[in-house]
Amino acid sequence: MEQTSLLIVGLGRGAAWGREIRKDPELRVAGLVDVDPGRLEAIGSELGVPEARRFRDYPTALREAEADVVVLAVPTPLHQEMILEGLRSNHHVICEKPLAMSLAEARELREAVKRFDHRFMVGEQYRFADGVENLKIAIGKELIGQLVYLSHEFFRGARVGMGRVGQPDHWHRTYREPSLHDMSVHHFDMWYYITGQRPVEIAVKPFDPAWNQSGRRFGYSVHATLENGAHVDYITARALARPETTWYGELWIVGDKGALYWDGDSLGVTRSEVVPTESYAQKLASEKLEFVSRGITNTNLPLRPLIHSLLTAIRESRPHPCDIDDNWVSFATAMAAVESAQTGHPAKVAVE
Template sequence: MAVRPRPLKSAESKPPARVNVGIIGTGIGGAHFDGYSKLKNVRVVGLVDVDPARGKSVAERWGVPVAHAFTSHQDLLSLKELDAVSVCTPNYLHAQIAIDALNAGKHVICEKPMAATLAQANELFNVAKKSDKVFMMGYNNRYRGDTQLLKKYIEAGELGDLYYGKCGWVRRHGAPGPGSWFSTKSMSGGGPLIDLGVHALDLAWWLMGKPKPVSASASVFNLLMPQEWERLGRPGTMDVEDAAVAHIRFANGAAVLLEVSWLLHTPKESFYCQVMGTKGGASAEPEFRICQDKHGAEVDLTPRAPNIGGHPAEIAHFVQCIRTNTQPLSTAEDGLLVMKMLDAIYRSGESGKAVTIR
């Protein structure tokens, strides 16, 4: 991996021989469990699910003591043997649970997005900044074999200065059921922009060297989902967008175009990420390809990247950071800056004007 670990503010005298983790939320938490289960001297010692019956069932399937299948994250945090947690809950719970875990002296990996609102993300960032524990954002696409290899090409200067990126995750039909936390803004923070767009935007921004964002101009739509709910006679809250497009400018003059949707009249679902520089361009999705001009001719390279999945690699990195007491590749500051970009996109969509990012 193209990872340069930095030490945390204060080093533990001795790293734990075995890392004991808890998983809070058993939906995407399943991917975290799979990652932990592949590592030596790592044990999942507890979990949290608000449904007691489901929590018990998952505990039995994962081999976790049923007595450690809790309905409250505070009960999990009270386990003396616990070293770290994965926060895999609905978005509006991310910040408070992560704050509680850090204050309890636990290392934290938090699923994307950092929080449901920028205010929550700021609060979490301030706590993480003061903590001597690892706080890591779960931006799994940074850890894939192909994106790590592409990052090496970029850092070696083979694409020159990167000045333009375009990315997106567009679904033709991919909206969650109405009334779920996904379609309720107070719980999710938004629709496909904060659900899917966070993946595409973070990947492009990271590949481009994480330039400082300065403004966003966007259009945010909610035109098809109301029609769909009415046609299907579905009850429940649905107060988030179904699609969005955005233009983000950076302090170094670079820019990114982003588009996302849950419902859109488009041929098929597409997840894509491209970055362009003065010496070449590259695509991380839907295929890994490098495009250059050499000796007056177009040259396309399709490197054979290692087949490394993002989720297991990010979990391995999290555990490595705990053991070596180093900062992760995806930090609390990264999480906050991505939230600032998402927040600016939403505000621009509401106002119809470009929004400055501070």
């Protein structure tokens, strides 16, 4: 069997890519790159990558590792330059989300990557989870009729400004609204992938308790309108004492003939519909839907299907998911959300 070899660059998030790639007989780690020798040593040893395949310098690794695909998991301010370097040296490139630091940078990239024959993919893995796929299929089969609204809740963590991203010199500080730019972009991609509808406008209200002096927002209350007129109500905040959701959040999608629910954890989703009765009290009938059941739950397990979707598309000479035009939608939604949070006014999602 021919293996595809991948060079992993940046060994924070990149370590998760390495662990998933190692489980797959069709994939091979061609090498690891990190400017931090401690991380290179620790992750290199954990993944069993020989020292000769551990690089401190990206250009050298591009020349010497003989990789087919580069996986970039470096700080977002480095994405643009390193994506183009990877493509220029004749590699396919998968880069972690978020695509870029600004719409202007994303526009430049959108033009630039089209000049290369090699593929560029944004590593937006959430859409490869079973639950997300089951929601998409249920909507495609029109099991809830006409879409009316989505309600999406995401709660993680107790306080803001904790952990390494809370450090004053961490590169995360260069985001204007880190949670929207870096985290909610996953959720925006879920909305788009599941419904097939682009968000057209978004209104964001940040909220902070008085004691939050961390420089990062405590939470955001978000309202978005999709192109078919359906609405999204979305809250993203620290959990404090309420239970955390998973990283996918908890989602209700309501149509005129029924509703879909995903807890963000199970493989399948639940569909419910109203049973007609004479009484005012609502009576519901529910069923579990599992169109796909591949065991892809947590947010690392989708990495392998994501890589394979790219490889299959290359083999079949067809477009791949999460190419730059596809990813533009969720990235532009995140940028509109940042703008709205900062101006206090609804913002239009840029189409190009």
